[in-house]
Structure formats: C-alpha cells, structure tokens
Amino acid sequence: MSAPDTDELIVRFGREIGAFLDRAGKSEHTSSMFDLRRRTLIGSYCYFDHLPWALDILEDLTTPDELGGSGRGICRPVYAPLIHGLLWGYLIARENELGLGRQGGPDESLELVVRWWEGMSRAVRADGSLLPHEAGWTQPSAPTELIAGLLDRHGDRDASEVSHVTATLQIYNYVLHGEQRGTTFFHGPYPMGDGAHAIVEQFTQLRSNELPWSLTPPLPFDSVAAIFELDEDVTVEFDLFQGMYASPTDYLAHARRAALLAFDNPEPIPVSEAEGDELLAATRDEQKRLFREMLRWDTAYRASYAVWHYFDFLVAFLKQAGAPPVFVEEARRRFEQTVTDRLDELLALEEIPVWKRLYARPDPLFSLLGAGTA
Amino acid sequence: VSEIGRGRLVAGGSQQVRGRFTAVLEVDALLGLLDSDDGELIIYLSRPNVTMIAPLYERLVGIVCEHGNETSHVAIVARELSLPCVVQAHLEHDIEELEGRWVLIDEEGTLRLQ
Numbered sequence: 001m002s003a004p005d006t007d008e009l010i011v012r013f014g015r016e017i018g019a020f021l022d023r024a025g026k027s028e029h030t031s032s033m034f035d036l037r038r039r040t041l042i043g044s045y046c047y048f049d050h051l052p053w054a055l056d057i058l059e060d061l062t063t064p065d066e067l068g069g070s071g072r073g074i075c076r077p078v079y080a081p082l083i084h085g086l087l088w089g090y091l092i093a094r095e096n097e098l099g100l101g102r103q104g105g106p107d108e109s110l111e112l113v114v115r116w117w118e119g120m121s122r123a124v125r126a127d128g129s130l131l132p133h134e135a136g137w138t139q140p141s142a143p144t145e146l147i148a149g150l151l152d153r154h155g156d157r158d159a160s161e162v163s164h165v166t167a168t169l170q171i172y173n174y175v176l177h178g179e180q181r182g183t184t185f186f187h188g189p190y191p192m193g194d195g196a197h198a199i200v201e202q203f204t205q206l207r208s209n210e211l212p213w214s215l216t217p218p219l220p221f222d223s224v225a226a227i228f229e230l231d232e233d234v235t236v237e238f239d240l241f242q243g244m245y246a247s248p249t250d251y252l253a254h255a256r257r258a259a260l261l262a263f264d265n266p267e268p269i270p271v272s273e274a275e276g277d278e279l280l281a282a283t284r285d286e287q288k289r290l291f292r293e294m295l296r297w298d299t300a301y302r303a304s305y306a307v308w309h310y311f312d313f314l315v316a317f318l319k320q321a322g323a324p325p326v327f328v329e330e331a332r333r334r335f336e337q338t339v340t341d342r343l344d345e346l347l348a349l350e351e352i353p354v355w356k357r358l359y360a361r362p363d364p365l366f367s368l369l370g371a372g373t374a
Numbered sequence: 375v376s377e378i379g380r381g382r383l384v385a386g387g388s389q390q391v392r393g394r395f396t397a398v399l400e401v402d403a404l405l406g407l408l409d410s411d412d413g414e415l416i417i418y419l420s421r422p423n424v425t426m427i428a429p430l431y432e433r434l435v436g437i438v439c440e441h442g443n444e445t446s447h448v449a450i451v452a453r454e455l456s457l458p459c460v461v462q463a464h465l466e467h468d469i470e471e472l473e474g475r476w477v478l479i480d481e482e483g484t485l486r487l488q
Contacts, residue, residue, distance in 0.1 A: 167454030175428045291429045
C-alpha cells in the first residue's frame, strides 16, 4: 500500500469516527465508577506498543482477507467492531503521544496496522465497502441467506420476550466490561423481501473471556444472538462499533419474526423459554456480584482494567489465526508491561491531549504518516 | 395530581406508570438501594448511564434522565425492557423534595406528583 493510500484511509477512518461521535452524542467520556478516558487510553497504548508485533505473527499465519472473512456470520470470534477497534486503539494512543510532543511511532508500523485493518474490514463486509457511515450507516456482517434461513427455521418467538433477554444481556455485558458495550454487536440490515429487513443483535464471550473478574462464569451460554425481521417502515442504521439506531425508536413493535439462538456449537440451537429464564436469572445474580466487586477497585485499577478488554479482543485474532498459546501468553506479558510503563504517567496527566483533539474534531482527525517522526 | 416536570419520552409510552421517585446521582445512592428491597421505582439519573440502573433494573417501573437522547444506551435498554424512559427532563421541584414520593409518568413524558 502506498503512503498516499495509507493517508487516505487514515483520513476516512477519522471521518468515520467523527460521524460516530456525533451520532452517538458523545461530548464527554465520564463515569461515576470508572476512569473512562484513561481506561480507553491505557488499553489503546497496549495496541500502540504491541499491535505491530501481533500483526507480524499473524502475517506468518494468515492474511487480512482470510482473517476478516472468518468474521462473516453470527457470533464469530473476530467481528467488525473488533477490527475497527484495532485501528482506533492504535491511532488514539499515537495521537496522544503526538499531543504530548513525542514521536508517533514508526511509519512502517502505522502502515502495517492500516493495511491489516483495511483488508479485514473489506472482507468482513464483503459488499465492496469499507465503513458503515460511508456505506449509508450499514454494517452487514453475515450472508443474507444465512439470516433468512435461520428466521425461516426458528423465527417463531415473541419479539418482546426475546428483547427482554437481549436487554438483560446488554446490561450484563455492559457491567461485565466495566461500562462499555463489550461484545454486544448489532449488525445488518439484511433485506428479507417485501421491503422487510432483518437485524442481528449478538453477544459473544459471555462465559469464555480473558477478563480476570469473570473467573467463574455462571451463564449457560457463551454466544447468543437475536434476529429480528422488521417491517419496511422501520429504518435501521449501524455505526462502526456496536451501535444501532432505529426509527421509529420502538422498532420492536414492528417486528414480524424473531429468533433467539445459541451459537456455542457449529449449528445454532434455539434458546427455549426455560433456557432464556435460566439465562436471565444467572445474569441478574452475576451482574450484582460484578457490580459490588468493581466498586472495590482502587483508582489505578479503575483505569487499568481496560487492558484486559483490549487483550481479550486481540486474543480473538490470535486464536482465530491459529497462533500457538505461547504467543497469547507473550501478548499478556507485553500488555502488563505497558501498564507498568505507562499507567503512572497517564494517571498524573491532568489533561489528556487526545480527548481534547477528538472533541475539537479537526480534519484529519488523526495525524497522517510522518507526523512526529524524528 | 400536579405536574412536576416533563421531558422527551424515548421509550415506553403505551400507558402511564406510577412509581416511587428515587434519585441515583452517585454510586453511593445505588449501594444504599442494593441493600433494600424497594420496588416500583422511578429512577432519576443525571447522565443516561446504564451502570446506574444495572443492579436495579428489575425493580424499576420507569427511568428519568436529566440528559440523554433517544440513542442513549439507557434509552435503548429501556425500550427492550418495555420501560418508559424520559430524557432531557426538566423538574420544577428540588430532587430532595421528590425523593420517595409517588410519581406518575404519562404517555407524553410528563411527570406528575400524586
């Protein structure tokens, strides 16, 4: 990839992030419980410090096209927001370094990250587009015929019952991930004929993840997805991370069909009403435990915990590519090292340059190749 | 029944709900509620943050937020739970005066004191 091509992709990604921030109404990044600005940044620094190392490993095992393509489907280990998260993390840490008057890392590292991101992003969509906002706020991630087939076989559930389960899982996932949507992912729309379209709301790694506070996962399923077929008068739009915006907002009142499926096995299995109730009960109890545990975290951990989210996401790529466990452990060691090297400085910063820049929305949002190099 | 405020109803709205006004502006307030069994709560938040409803959501009959919009995570979750959610709420009373009082949220997003 040429340098101008890399720069063009950095500009486009920045515009997509700007559109996302505008759309999500994000004018601040604060919480009563967590240090959201620093937590995002310490996790991002893990990518800034080690993503090129991880991509070098992936280069020996697979290709961006193959790894991104593995994400096509429902509840796949690698999926679109994780792919976008790699570049997002790398770029905001780089931008923070530049804002602090330091170097932004080698250009060849940035080129490597952008090249992998572009290849995987195109492959997971497989529609010739790259980013949701650029493509009319769409984020298809699965073959339409797969969605249609699952609705034909299993789309007989009551939409409000299904949505009660998904709402509970959203809340659980949000708590589990310390105030971020984590592995909740809306994707679509998928045309179903007669003007109707389907959306997918999926939850992955509910049991199996790398989050230290989730050591004894009590949930009966690891991956669950709801599929809703919506009337033609419902408009749905998707951002590059996990979000969906629907008009009218009570879109579930316009659902024609709904399915609730577990994806823990090669073939999806319908989640019965009794299993849904079991899932709800386990989720309710566990999130209360998590909430109380998180309240005991000290100031430093209320920022540094995010490293495990970023690690968890990176591990999905390594495992999917077939990287031996030694690389996963090496990644863990490297991420811990970034916390050792960078957390104290981050906690001491009164103003964090990258957030100031993100909210000011310059264009380009992210600095191009060559910025800050010696 | 007197009007005490109003905002934008971004979830629910098929019928009015009645509950006890409970402000959760800090985590400490949430902890206090965790140790009680109070139900039928209309929770009042400043920011539309799902964390502040997470441990309580089964005990809620409605959500009122000072800020937020229809795309806020709280609003999304409220819709899926079929709970009314009022955002950008402007109250005509001090929050302390309303604490524990029975309040109605009507189909238009108006809040009334009973």
